[in-house]
Amino acid sequence: MKRRDFGQYCGVARALELVGERWALLIVRDLLVRPRRYTDLQENLSGIPTNVLSTRLKELEQAGVVERQVAPAPQRGVVYALTADGQGLEPAILALGRWGAVHLGDPQPGDRISVEGVTLNLRSSFQPAEAVGVTASFEIHARDMVLHAIVADGELTTGVGPAPGKPDLTITAHLADDELASYRAIVRAVRDGRAELAGRRELVDTFLRLFIVLQPA
Numbered sequence: 001m002k003r004r005d006f007g008q009y010c011g012v013a014r015a016l017e018l019v020g021e022r023w024a025l026l027i028v029r030d031l032l033v034r035p036r037r038y039t040d041l042q043e044n045l046s047g048i049p050t051n052v053l054s055t056r057l058k059e060l061e062q063a064g065v066v067e068r069q070v071a072p073a074p075q076r077g078v079v080y081a082l083t084a085d086g087q088g089l090e091p092a093i094l095a096l097g098r099w100g101a102v103h104l105g106d107p108q109p110g111d112r113i114s115v116e117g118v119t120l121n122l123r124s125s126f127q128p129a130e131a132v133g134v135t136a137s138f139e140i141h142a143r144d145m146v147l148h149a150i151v152a153d154g155e156l157t158t159g160v161g162p163a164p165g166k167p168d169l170t171i172t173a174h175l176a177d178d179e180l181a182s183y184r185a186i187v188r189a190v191r192d193g194r195a196e197l198a199g200r201r202e203l204v205d206t207f208l209r210l211f212i213v214l215q216p217a
Contacts, residue, residue: 004016004017004020004021005017015092018063018065019060019063019065019089021056021059022052023045023048023052023053023056024056024059024060025089025093025096026045027041027045027053027056027057027060027066027080028060028065028066028082028086028089028093029093029116029117029120030044030045030114030116030117031066031080031081031082031086032082032087032089032090032093032116032120033115033116033119033120033158033159033160034116034159034160035069035071035079035080035081036079036080036116037071037077037078037079037080038053038057038078038080041053041057041080044114044116044117046112057080060086064083064085064086065082065083065085065086065089066080066081066082066083066086067080067081067082067083068080068081069081090123093120094120094123094124095124097120097121097124098124098125098214101121101124101125101213101214102214107180107182111180112180113180113181113182115145115146115147115160116160117183118142118145118147118181118182118183118186119147119158119159119160121182121183122147122149122156122158122183122211123156123158125183125211125212125213125214126149126156126210126211127209127210127211127212128154128155128156129154130209130210131151131153131154131155131156131210132153132154133153133154134151134153134154134206134210135151135152135153136150136151136168136169136200136203136206137149137150137151137163137165137167137168137169138150138151138163138167138168138169138170138171138203138207139162139163139167139169139170139171140170140171140173140186141170141171141172141173142172142173142175142181142185142186142189143175143181145181146160146161146162147159147160147161148161148162148163148164148167149211150163150164151210166199167199168199168200168203169197169198169199169200169201169203169204169207170197170198170199171186171190171195171196171197171204171207172195172196172197172198173185173186173189173190173194173195174189174194174195174196175189175194183211183213184213187208187211187213188213190204190207190208191208
């Protein structure tokens with residue numbers, strides 16, 4: 001598959017030549033959250049043909065964006081991870097996520113959501129100005145998803161799985177049967193009182209202030 005060459009001496013053009021092919025940035029999105037196996041990526045990126053996923057990973061490796069690593073114990077095999085250069089794409093990915101969120105309509109039949117996508121939504125919706133002086137840890141449950149967000153004086157750390165140590169507030173969102181477990185649905189459940197809370201309940205308002213849902217313009 002021939003890659004695009006725009007023939008433009010321009011940083012945007014060069015970036016698109018390296019990571020602008022279809023599916024490439026979604027692979028980067030998932031790997032920004034954590035290293036993943038090939039089969040994990042294939043499962044999360046529903047609809048991606050096997051040959052396209054293999055090609056994109058190869059291209060991203062050649063571009064120095066992705067690298068293969070030995071899976072940490074007790075896992076076995078190989079995982080794909082972002083290089084330091086690949087990690088440098090995070091601000092661009094978060095900015096694209098914020099821009100895309102205001103153009104995001106209602107979920108369509110067949111749409112899927114991944115815990116990696118929700119975790120990146122947390123990062124892109126985070127309001128650092130509101131977090132100055134705030135130190136709190138949140139653990140979020142929605143159906144089979146578990147993720148966490150730790151705020152320390154304006155700095156955010158997120159991840160998949162339970163929060164390290166005991167979280168200050170655990171939020172378990174109760175979603176309708178026809179609701180995707182999206183970030184928007186989780187926040188809506190919290191706002192509507194459809195969430196089970198454990199821990200420092202007064203941090204609910206803090207959570208809603210720190211993580212906003214971008215609405216269509």
